[in-house]
Amino acid sequence: MSTLFDVKHNPRKAYTSFAILGIALIAFPFIASNFGNSWVRIMDLALLYIMLALGLNIVVGMAGLLDLGYIAFYALGAYMTGLLASPQFASVLESFVNNYPAVGETLRWIVGEEAAQNGIHLSVWLIVPLGAALAAVFGALLGAPTLKLRGDYLAIVTLGFGEIIRIFMNNLNAPVNITNGPQGINMIDPIRIFGVSLAGEPGSRATVYFGEWGMPSVNAYYFLFLFLCAVIIFISIRLQHSRLGRAWIAIREDEIAAKAMGINTRNIKLLAFGMGASFGGVAGAMFASFQGFVSPESFSLTESIAVLAMVVLGGIGHIPGVVLGGVILAALPEVLRHVVEPVQRQLFGAVLVDAEVLRQLLYGLAMVVIMLYRPEGLWPSPKHEDRMDANAKKRLDEKEPTALAA
Amino acid sequence: MDTFIQQIINGLVLGSMYALVALGYTMVYGVLNLINFAHGDVLMIGAMVGITILKIVQSVAPDLPGIVKLGIAIIGAIPVCILVNVIIERVAYRRLRNAPRLAPLITAIGVSILLQTFAMMIWGRNPIPFPQVMPAEPFTIGGALISPTQVMLLVLATVAMLGLVLLVERTRMGRAMRATAENPRVAGLMGVDSNKVIVMTFAIGAALAAVAGVMWGANYASAQFAMGFVPGLKAFSAAVLGGIGNIYGAMVGGILLGIIESLGAGYIGDLTGGFLGSHYQDIFAFVVLIIVLTLRPSGIMGERVADRA
Numbered sequence: 001m002s003t004l005f006d007v008k009h010n011p012r013k014a015y016t017s018f019a020i021l022g023i024a025l026i027a028f029p030f031i032a033s034n035f036g037n038s039w040v041r042i043m044d045l046a047l048l049y050i051m052l053a054l055g056l057n058i059v060v061g062m063a064g065l066l067d068l069g070y071i072a073f074y075a076l077g078a079y080m081t082g083l084l085a086s087p088q089f090a091s092v093l094e095s096f097v098n099n100y101p102a103v104g105e106t107l108r109w110i111v112g113e114e115a116a117q118n119g120i121h122l123s124v125w126l127i128v129p130l131g132a133a134l135a136a137v138f139g140a141l142l143g144a145p146t147l148k149l150r151g152d153y154l155a156i157v158t159l160g161f162g163e164i165i166r167i168f169m170n171n172l173n174a175p176v177n178i179t180n181g182p183q184g185i186n187m188i189d190p191i192r193i194f195g196v197s198l199a200g201e202p203g204s205r206a207t208v209y210f211g212e213w214g215m216p217s218v219n220a221y222y223f224l225f226l227f228l229c230a231v232i233i234f235i236s237i238r239l240q241h242s243r244l245g246r247a248w249i250a251i252r253e254d255e256i257a258a259k260a261m262g263i264n265t266r267n268i269k270l271l272a273f274g275m276g277a278s279f280g281g282v283a284g285a286m287f288a289s290f291q292g293f294v295s296p297e298s299f300s301l302t303e304s305i306a307v308l309a310m311v312v313l314g315g316i317g318h319i320p321g322v323v324l325g326g327v328i329l330a331a332l333p334e335v336l337r338h339v340v341e342p343v344q345r346q347l348f349g350a351v352l353v354d355a356e357v358l359r360q361l362l363y364g365l366a367m368v369v370i371m372l373y374r375p376e377g378l379w380p381s382p383k384h385e386d387r388m389d390a391n392a393k394k395r396l397d398e399k400e401p402t403a404l405a406a
Numbered sequence: 407m408d409t410f411i412q413q414i415i416n417g418l419v420l421g422s423m424y425a426l427v428a429l430g431y432t433m434v435y436g437v438l439n440l441i442n443f444a445h446g447d448v449l450m451i452g453a454m455v456g457i458t459i460l461k462i463v464q465s466v467a468p469d470l471p472g473i474v475k476l477g478i479a480i481i482g483a484i485p486v487c488i489l490v491n492v493i494i495e496r497v498a499y500r501r502l503r504n505a506p507r508l509a510p511l512i513t514a515i516g517v518s519i520l521l522q523t524f525a526m527m528i529w530g531r532n533p534i535p536f537p538q539v540m541p542a543e544p545f546t547i548g549g550a551l552i553s554p555t556q557v558m559l560l561v562l563a564t565v566a567m568l569g570l571v572l573l574v575e576r577t578r579m580g581r582a583m584r585a586t587a588e589n590p591r592v593a594g595l596m597g598v599d600s601n602k603v604i605v606m607t608f609a610i611g612a613a614l615a616a617v618a619g620v621m622w623g624a625n626y627a628s629a630q631f632a633m634g635f636v637p638g639l640k641a642f643s644a645a646v647l648g649g650i651g652n653i654y655g656a657m658v659g660g661i662l663l664g665i666i667e668s669l670g671a672g673y674i675g676d677l678t679g680g681f682l683g684s685h686y687q688d689i690f691a692f693v694v695l696i697i698v699l700t701l702r703p704s705g706i707m708g709e710r711v712a713d714r715a
Contacts, residue, residue: 066511145700152441153699155511156642160692163639171685301635305519312512353527360523367516371509372501 025226029219040218044290046330047225048283053310053326054232054319055279060308061317062245063272064252065147066155069162070307073277075299076138077131077284079169082185082294083178085127087119095177124191127285135281136274143273148266162304169296184295190217191224191289198224199292221290228286229323232279236319239275248272252317302360309363312370315377324379329366333359408549413672414665415547419556419625421664422563426618427641428648428656429570430611436587436651437607438503443514444494446638447521448487448612452619453536453629454529455483460537472539473558476624480562483616490521491612492605500601518634525631533630536623559621566617567657570610574653579606587651636688640667643695649708658706666690 032039052074059067083089093116097104108116122130142161146154173181180186190199198220200207208220239245247268250258259265288294306329314325337355344352370377427449434442459482463475470478498513540558544551574580585593586603594600622637623629640663648659671687698705 060508064506064508066508068515145696149699149703151507152511153646153703155443156441156639156646157692157695157699160639160643160695163636164689164692167686167688171683174683175681302519305515308512308515316508357523357527360519360526364516364519364523368498368513368520371505371513371516372498375505375509 026223029215029222033216033219037216037218040216040222042331042334044218044221044225046327047222047229048287048290049307049310049330050229050323050326051225051232051283051286052280052307053314053322054229054236055276055283056307057276057311057317057319057322058236058239058248058279059272059276060311061322062240062248062252063269064151064248065269065273066151067158067273067276068155068308069158069160069165069301069304070276070280071299071301071304072158072162072165073135073139073280074284074287074303075165075169075294075296076135077281077286078288078294078298079179079185079284080131080134080281081127081285081288082188084120084122084130085189085289086121086185086187088180088185088187089119090116091119091180092176092178095175099175121189124193124289127289128282131281131285132278133281135284136278139274139277140270143270147269147273159301159304162299162301166296166299169299179296182296184293184297185288186293188288188292188294190292191221191286193224198289225286228282232282233319233323240319244268244271249317302363305363305367309366313366313378315379315381316375318377318379318381321377321379321381325377328378329363332362409672411548412550413668415550415552415556417665417668418661419552419559419664420668421644421661422560423618423622423625423637423660424641424644424664425657425660426563426566426614427637428645428660429567429653430615431642432645432648432650432653432656433583433607433611435645436653437583437590437604438499440499440510441514441642442491442494442499442608442611443511443638444498444518444521445491445611445615446634446636446641447518447525448491448494448615448634449619449622449637450525450629450631450634451490451521452483452487452616453623453633454525454534454619454631455486456480456616456620456623457529457534457536457629459483460539464537464539472541472554475539476555476558476620480617480620483620484613487612487616487619488609491608491615495605495608522631522634529629529631531631533628533633536627536629538627540624553625555621555624559625562617562621566614570614570653573610579603583607640688640691643691643698645705647694647698647705649705652705652707655705655707662706663691663694666694 028043029040032043052070055073056067056070059065059070083092089111093104093107093111096107111120142157143154146157169179170182172178173183190197192198196208198208198217200209200217207214208217240249247258247263250261250263251265251268255265287298310325310329311322312325313329314323315321333355336358340353340355340358344350374380427445430445430448431442434440434445456479459479460475463470463478494517498517499510502510502513540553540555542553544553545557574583582593582598582603583606585596585598586600590600593603618637619634622633641660644659644663645656646659647663648655648657650656667687667690670690671684674682674686675684
């Protein structure tokens with residue numbers, strides 16, 4: 001499996017498999033949309049999860065810091081989009097003017113009369129960097145007090161942070177309405193790229209036209225998310241092989257030794273935390289525009305756990321593994337929904353264990369079983385980072401095929 | 407002034423539950439240097455089993471006084487929780503004792519999800535009402551109200567904590583636990599069976615969580631599969647506040663956090679001019695946790711300097 005994508009040692013095979021994979025990914029929506037848009041939609045959401053898993057992989061996989069509230073950064077990106085690309089800001093301003101006139105008038109003066117009437121509608125070119133920056137700032141703020149301590153504290157603080165963000169999203173609707181509370185924010189602008197709305201123009205029945213040529217909206221989003229995933233994968237790979245990436249891996253393997261080698265462990269860890277968070281922020285902004293709607297329900301603890309389970313299942317720290325984990329755990333619940341319930345109805349005449357419960361069981365089991373029996377994940381990294389002399393490396397290479405075949 | 411006394415009483419009630427749960431965290435942390443994320447869910451199991459037993463008791467012997475029924479529920483919930491926690495230790499943590507730090511944390515989260523899912527399969531998705539067996543008329547103390555359930559909770563918590571102190575300070579087992587917490591390797595050389603000590607630690611933590619769980623359910627009159635998460639998080643904050651690894655710290659931290667929380671919830675509306683209301687009660691534990699970690703990571707009573715590695 002590992003030789004399939006190994007550009008260094010087997011370039012011809014690797015480029016062939018990359019080409020096949022690329023064609024398959026590009027062709028997928030055109031084939032799948034014949035069976036209904038829901039399959040492409042499932043894939044869109046899976047791609048969002050992959051973005052999240054890759055972001056979390058930087059924090060957990062490369063730097064070895066356990067973040068249990070990663071979904072909070074996703075939520076920050078999504079809610080920021082909700083506020084800055086929908087009519088919501090108008091009602092925020094209105095409730096500020098009613099409750100705190102001074103603050104309200106100042107805000108109105110800053111954003112101008114137009115925004116006070118219709119809300120703020122920023123373009124995607126601003127939303128994406130803003131989402132990344134906002135999430136990164138929060139990541140750094142959260143990491144600063146805890147990263148100098150042991151990893152366990154970080155885990156629990158992030159767990160708490162995920163919960164706090166949800167409490168604020170749920171309750172910041174009174175007395176000043178910012179997040180619209182449990183109802184969430186509606187009517188978020190779809191993404192527009194060079195004037196083309198990816199949700200389709202009104203009256204086009206969710207079909208996106210590029211000149212003469214049209215395709216369903218979900219397909220357009222599919223290609224956007226695919227592109228973003230590719231960008232994030234590219235960034236991740238470049239990061240992994242950079243000075244910074246090697247510093248993260250050094251910290252993960254042995255923090256004291258890394259410190260002794262002159263790595264400023266605290267700042268480097270903070271950077272890992274901030275960068276991982278920024279990917280989450282971007283994915284959140286995409287999610288909000290894709291759904292056109294955000295509410296606190298989408299950002300529960302279960303989602304944080306789901307993303308972590310993807311990273312753990314696929315292979316902590318190994319980018320292709322994480323992508324695999326993301327695909328499996330994001331697509332599986334949907335497959336289960338279509339397969340398990342009919343099968344149970346056939347066998348027992350009733351649904352004994354519904355798909356939602358099975359999904360939870362899978363997440364839990366994935367984490368426990370993988371950690372106990374195969375801690376490096378389903379598709380482990382080939383251990384380039386281990387320091388070995390040339391002979392040892394040769395021996396390992398000889399052993400590798402058998403180990404993978406087993 | 408009445409509200410002040412009322413908030414203090416609420417804080418004590420809340421705090422004694424936090425303290426019971428925090429003890430479980432802190433003892434496991436003291437011995438294994440591990441955060442047992444599934445501990446909050448052990449509390450949930452306690453509450454759920456408590457409800458089931460109460461329902462059975464009520465149908466078998468409806469004439470028993472409420473306090474006896476609740477007592478039976480607690481006594482029944484304790485062995486179940488002990489069993490669950492010991493199984494968790496055996497399955498999820500024992501093999502990983504020498505693994506990288508990340509591994510047991512991840513299995514702990516996995517176990518927590520599994521426990522919640524099993525509970526969801528057994529007891530359903532919706533909150534179940536806790537049978538009201540205790541008399542409902544509250545006592546009045548200086549204008550503040552306290553229900554009989556809360557009085558029983560305070561008494562039980564005090565007894566449990568005193569019992570724990572006696573166990574840890576006076577018995578052979580307690581000495582072994584203290585020795586293992588201080589230095590597992592040397593304790594082993596002195597003939598302490600560390601596996602036995604660890605299982606014992608998990609068992610005691612689970613018993614305390616069972617008491618807290620049943621009383622939590624009785625106090626809030628309902629229980630649900632996800633109820634363990636928030637008390638777990640707060641009890642951990644309490645353990646850190648008191649100094650993690652120190653059982654007196656967990657008691658003090660728990661009570662203190664309970665009081666901070668209820669005073670905070672009572673007065674946050676006035677302090678922020680109505681901008682934030684009492685539904686932000688849950689953020690106090692988190693704020694306290696962040697402040698403690700920033701200013702004094704070893705907590706109020708922790709002797710050890712926080713490990714910077």
